Amino acid sequence: MRKEIRFTGFGGQGIILSGFIYGKAAAIFGGKNATMTQSYGPEARGGACSSDVVIEDGPVSFPEVTAPEIMVVMSRDAYNTHKKLIRKGVRVFYDQDLVQVEEGLGAEFIPIPSLKIAEGLGKKIVANIVMLGALAAGSDMVPKDAVKQAILSTVPPATKELNEKAFEAGYAQAKQVLEKIKA
Amino acid sequence: MRGAVLTGAHFMNGDIAAAEGAIAAGCRFFAGYPITPATEVTERMAERLPEVNGRYIQMEDEIGSMAAILGASAAGMKSMTSTSGPGFSLMMENIGLGAMMEIPCVVLDVQRGGPSTGLPTLVAQQDMMQARWGSHGDYALVAYCPNSPQEMFNLAIQAFNTAEKYRIPALIMADESIGHMTEKVVIPEQGAIHLVGRKKPTVPPEQYVPFRPDEDLIPPMALAGEGYFVRMTGLTHDEYGRPAINLDAQTKLIPRLTEKIHKHASDIIEYEEMQMEDADVVVVAYGITSRCVRRSVELARKDGVRAGLFRLITAWPFPEKKVKELASRVKAFVVPEINLGQMVLEVERAVAGRVPVRSVTYHGGGLPSPELTYKTIIEVAK
Numbered sequence: 001m002r003k004e005i006r007f008t009g010f011g012g013q014g015i016i017l018s019g020f021i022y023g024k025a026a027a028i029f030g031g032k033n034a035t036m037t038q039s040y041g042p043e044a045r046g047g048a049c050s051s052d053v054v055i056e057d058g059p060v061s062f063p064e065v066t067a068p069e070i071m072v073v074m075s076r077d078a079y080n081t082h083k084k085l086i087r088k089g090v091r092v093f094y095d096q097d098l099v100q101v102e103e104g105l106g107a108e109f110i111p112i113p114s115l116k117i118a119e120g121l122g123k124k125i126v127a128n129i130v131m132l133g134a135l136a137a138g139s140d141m142v143p144k145d146a147v148k149q150a151i152l153s154t155v156p157p158a159t160k161e162l163n164e165k166a167f168e169a170g171y172a173q174a175k176q177v178l179e180k181i182k183a
Numbered sequence: 184m185r186g187a188v189l190t191g192a193h194f195m196n197g198d199i200a201a202a203e204g205a206i207a208a209g210c211r212f213f214a215g216y217p218i219t220p221a222t223e224v225t226e227r228m229a230e231r232l233p234e235v236n237g238r239y240i241q242m243e244d245e246i247g248s249m250a251a252i253l254g255a256s257a258a259g260m261k262s263m264t265s266t267s268g269p270g271f272s273l274m275m276e277n278i279g280l281g282a283m284m285e286i287p288c289v290v291l292d293v294q295r296g297g298p299s300t301g302l303p304t305l306v307a308q309q310d311m312m313q314a315r316w317g318s319h320g321d322y323a324l325v326a327y328c329p330n331s332p333q334e335m336f337n338l339a340i341q342a343f344n345t346a347e348k349y350r351i352p353a354l355i356m357a358d359e360s361i362g363h364m365t366e367k368v369v370i371p372e373q374g375a376i377h378l379v380g381r382k383k384p385t386v387p388p389e390q391y392v393p394f395r396p397d398e399d400l401i402p403p404m405a406l407a408g409e410g411y412f413v414r415m416t417g418l419t420h421d422e423y424g425r426p427a428i429n430l431d432a433q434t435k436l437i438p439r440l441t442e443k444i445h446k447h448a449s450d451i452i453e454y455e456e457m458q459m460e461d462a463d464v465v466v467v468a469y470g471i472t473s474r475c476v477r478r479s480v481e482l483a484r485k486d487g488v489r490a491g492l493f494r495l496i497t498a499w500p501f502p503e504k505k506v507k508e509l510a511s512r513v514k515a516f517v518v519p520e521i522n523l524g525q526m527v528l529e530v531e532r533a534v535a536g537r538v539p540v541r542s543v544t545y546h547g548g549g550l551p552s553p554e555l556t557y558k559t560i561i562e563v564a565k
Contacts, residue, residue, distance in 0.1 A: 020365060024194035027367040036194075036365040061477040063364050064550055150194075 003055040003141050004065040008082050009074030011049045014128035017154075018072065019051025021132060022142065025150035026055045030142045035060040048077040055141055070139055072131050073099050074114070093134050093174075095127070110138055110177055117169050126166035129155075133170025138178055144171065187235045188373040197362040198223035198265075200332040201291055201355065202231065204339025205263050207376055210289070211237035212260040214251035216244055216270060219303045220359040221293040224265035245270035249277035252288045257415065259406035261343055265291035267359075268301060271310055271317070278352050279318030282440060284415045285350035285394070285402065287381055289342045292354065293362040294470075296547035306359040307547030308470055308521040312528075314354050315499050321437050323444035325451055326354040326499040328469035332366045338496070344379035345451060349443060350401055356498060358521070360471035360550060384411060394436070395422040400443035444500055453496035454505065458484065462491025463514040464560050467506070467530050469495040471550065476519050478553035483560040490560050498526060506533035515563040519543035519556040539563055 005022065009015040016038045023036035038051040052065040071086065073079050073094040079101065086092055088106035096111040103109075114130040129151060136144040148167055155163045188207045195203070202224050205213075213228040225241070232239040238255075242248040245266055252262035266274060271292045281288055294310050296302030310317075314326045325345050327338040338355055346353035384391045384403040388411045396402045402422075405411030414424030419436055421427040444451065458480060459465070468476050473494040483490035493509070495502070506529075510516075515538050518527035527542040534540050543559050545551040 020194065023365060028192050028194050034194075034366065037360075037363065059477075060366075061474050062550065062553060063360065063471075063474065 001057060004068045005053045005055075005070040005072070005139075005141070006050055006065045006068045006082065006085065007053075007072045008048065008050040008078035009072075010047060010077060013074050014125070015049050015074065016051045018128045018132055019053050021150045021154050022135065022147065023053045024154065025142045025146040026053070029146035029149045032057060032142070033060050035063045037063055048075065048081045050078065050082065070135070070141070072135065073101075074127070074131065075099065091138060093131060093138065095131075108181075110134065110174060110181075112170060112173055112177070114170065117173065118166060121162060121165055121169065123162060126163060129163050129166040130170035130173075133167040133172075134174035135170075136167070137171045137174035184234050185231070188376065189370050190372050191370060193368045193370065194365055195332060195368050196223060196365045197329070197332040197335040197357060198293065199227045200368045201265070201329075201335040201339045201357070201362075202227035203368070203370065204336035205289065205343065206231055206235060206237070207336070207370065207373075208261065208340040208343035209378060210261045210263045210343060211235065212252065212255040212262040213237070213264065214240045214242050214248045214255070214262070215264045215266065216242055216248055218267045218270050220295055220362050221265045221267045221270075221291065223362070224291060224293070228263075245273035246277060249274040249281070249290070253277060253281050253284070253286045256286050256288045257284070257407050257413075259408075261287070261347070263289040263291065263343075265293065267293050267295045267303075268297040268310060269299065271313065275313070275317040276319075278324075279320055279322065280417045281352040282318065282322035282324060283320075283417050285404070285440075286352070286415075287343075287346035287350050287404075288352050289339070289346055290352055290354050291339070292356055294356065294358040302548050304359070305548045306471060306521060306550065308356075308358055308472065309525070309547060311356060311498055311520070311522065311525040314356050321441055323441040324351050324354055324499060325349070325444065325497060326356050327453075328356050328495055328498050329361055330470055330473050330494070331361065332364060332368050335361065336368050336370065340376060340378070344377070347381045348379050348401070349447065349451075350381065350404060351444070354499075356470070358470045388412065392422045393424045394420060396439060396443070400439050400446055448500045449504075451497060452500060452502045452505075454502055455494040455496060457492040457494070459491035459493060461489050463489040464564050465491050465493050465509055465513050465516050466556065466560065467493045467495065467516055467518045467526070468520065469498060469526065472519050472521055472545070475551045475553050476556045479519075479556035479560060482553065482557045483564070486561060488560060488564040490564075495526065501526075501529040501533070503529070503533045506530060507535075510534040510537045514538055516540040517543060517556060517559050517563060519545065519551055519559075521545045521547050521551060
């Protein structure tokens with residue numbers, strides 16, 4: 001079964017790292033095949049940037065995302081650039097303080113104030129890890145523990161505790177939002 | 184400090200995997216000039232070689248890079264460089280020098296769109312004929328086409344083994360997509376990695392004739408500094424390595440440079456067959472294209488067309504015999520590639536008009552769409 005996910009935002013938010021960690025979680029700790037690709041070129045330097053992860057039980061043939069099941073959107077620019085992929089059946093994790101989304105696209109929007117949560121933990125830089133926590137709660141593509149292991153084996157040792165907190169905070173936030181949506 | 188072989192499962196991109204494969208193969212000298220999309224190879228080598236007592240030099244350009252690795256290899260170091268389109272063009276003259284002086288080394292070309300500066304960050308497969316014919320004069324080399332980061336690792340080792348065994352520059356013709364994609368790469372234990380070293384002279388220095396080939400057409404190679412008298416020149420030379428600008432020397436030397444590869448072609452050639460047992464339409468592809476068109480083959484099968492995929496792992500030497508044999512039992516060939524038709528010329532040559540051969544051309548700058556190749560499969564199957 002092929003699963004596609006696209007991470008989007010602007011350069012410096014850790015969008016590429018998010019894709020790397022999620023792909024690593026699937027491929028190294030989740031027992032799947034996964035391919036991560038990223039946008040290159042001038043648009044990847046400061047402007048909108050994105051990374052794609054394709055997960056398969058068998059080998060991954062076409063390595064890029066064409067119809068994502070999940071999208072992570074962390075900037076207004078990225079939202080506009082990738083809006084054409086947002087449609088019915090897509091679950092979109094977005095930061096409501098950075099992005100305004102339009103209802104009517106048929107997608108399921110999950111607001112995660114990742115930047116605020118990260119600021120609350122003392123470091124804006126972990127907003128992407130907050131999002132990965134949310135993703136772990138809101139998708140069964142990769143088990144929660146695999147995502148956590150991928151984070152902890154990737155980040156610098158001195159930042160492990162902070163990153164773990166960010167991950168758990170994102171996870172808890174998404175659980176809450178999802179329960180509300182259900183109810 | 185990390186060791187030379189990073190045994191275990193890693194999530195790494197193709198460029199980095201190629202660098203790790205090279206180091207695992209014993210490469211301890213890298214001279215290069217960073218260029219997108221091969222920059223990560225250079226970066227990784229700069230970081231890793233000092234950890235394993237190797238040497239990394241950033242050269243003034245690609246001409247110097249190629250010259251430096253030839254010199255290092257002549258002194259006994261397994262050596263490598265990496266580049267992309269414009270740099271590959273600059274390396275051509277010294278690749279010919281390597282072929283002429285029979286110096287083992289590995290050149291990795293992570294192909295991007297050309298000609299000229301072209302598309303620095305975007306994929307193409309436009310250097311395939313250049314890999315075969317890019318330097319002047321007659322010679323033959325070996326070129327591999329990896330289609331995953333795992334294969335970047337594996338074929339880097341294989342390229343070193345081939346370079347050492349046949350005393351040639353061995354080429355790895357990767358592409359931007361494979362170089363930049365990140366996947367799981369499993370690195371085995373050091374003991375499980377099969378390595379081949381160059382053939383050394385078995386005679387004392389006074390009896391050594393540096394370019395006198397054995398029966399396999401490959402002369403044993405003494406290293407500079409080992410006590411043997413070693414002469415090397417880009418000029419046509421006799422068996423002693425002395426310049427010999429005449430018909431006789433040219434007749435002895437030049438056919439051998441090509442023949443030493445062709446004689447061993449069946450040992451060198453590698454390919455992969457998928458759903459080929461009952462195939463009527465054979466898709467011939469390599470590198471990233473071979474992955475994208477797996478989907479085309481699946482779609483055609485769903486429509487009841489018996490399609491199969493023949494993937495080139497070595498582009499050069501081309502698996503001519505195998506394609507000839509296929510041409511006697513299949514109905515058509517479809518050859519998708521990210522260029523305006525390069526390896527398709529080899530397929531046409533081998534098929535020699537027995538069945539139709541259709542070229543599917545992608546211009547570069549994006550991944551090949553599986554639909555276009557699928558449509559061509561359906562058309563030729565009618």
